[in-house]
Amino acid sequence: MLTVLSVHHVGVQTDHFENCLNWYLDFFEAEQIWQLDRFSRLTLRRLPGIRRLTEVTAGGVRFHLFDRVTHTGKTPSPDDFLFQHVCLVVDGAEELSRIRLRWLKLYKSGRYKFMLPDPPTEIVTDADGIQSLYLFDVNGLEFEFTYVPGETDG
Ligand SMILES: [Fe+2]
Incomplete structure (x- = not known):
């Protein structure tokens, strides 16, 4: 049995990075901690089209915001598999x-x-x-x- 298990961060992907970052900063009253624009081969394979990744924190929760140029710009159908919330x-x-x-x-x-x-x-x-x-x-x-x-x- 695992003795310690807690959430490290929540990953969010977006096709509109500035919109997403500004909303997370404002809505969560968050702080931007760091930003990356160079990625490992593994990350590029997992997230094609990734351009930027930034971490913002609010109230002890970290969010990693992924900027993906190849994102479809669509949300999944409610009947598709996804993290529900x-x-x-x-x-x-x-x-x-x-x-x-x-x-x-x-x-x-x-x-x-x-x-x-x-x-x-x-x-x-x-x-x-x-x-x-x-x-x-x-x-x-x-x-x-x-x-x-x-x-x-x-
Ligand atoms: Fe719930």
Whole structure:
């Protein structure tokens, strides 16, 4: 059995690098850490058309943003295999409302191109009091934000 297993980073590919980077910086209130524009043969084979890779971090989560010139610019069909969503935990219920409002504010600003027009969901609460919010990034990738009472309270 593995004794230590945690997420190191979430990889995101985009065909509109500046749009994606700026949105991640603004939406996640993230910081850009490093950027690469030279890649190993393995990376070039795995990600044809890669031009840039940058790491941004927010709240202890790293995102690796991959700029791919050969990207189709399409999102997978909902029936295709894909990671269905990445779930990030927040430390207060009120944070979910703030995240939702920030998404709407950035969407309405007109500064970003979104692959999907869908707004964030409402904040839902399950029978155990766990609250969740679902939304898409500019590339049409789904994130869940969740608040689990008692799990992250000091
Ligand atoms: Fe989930």
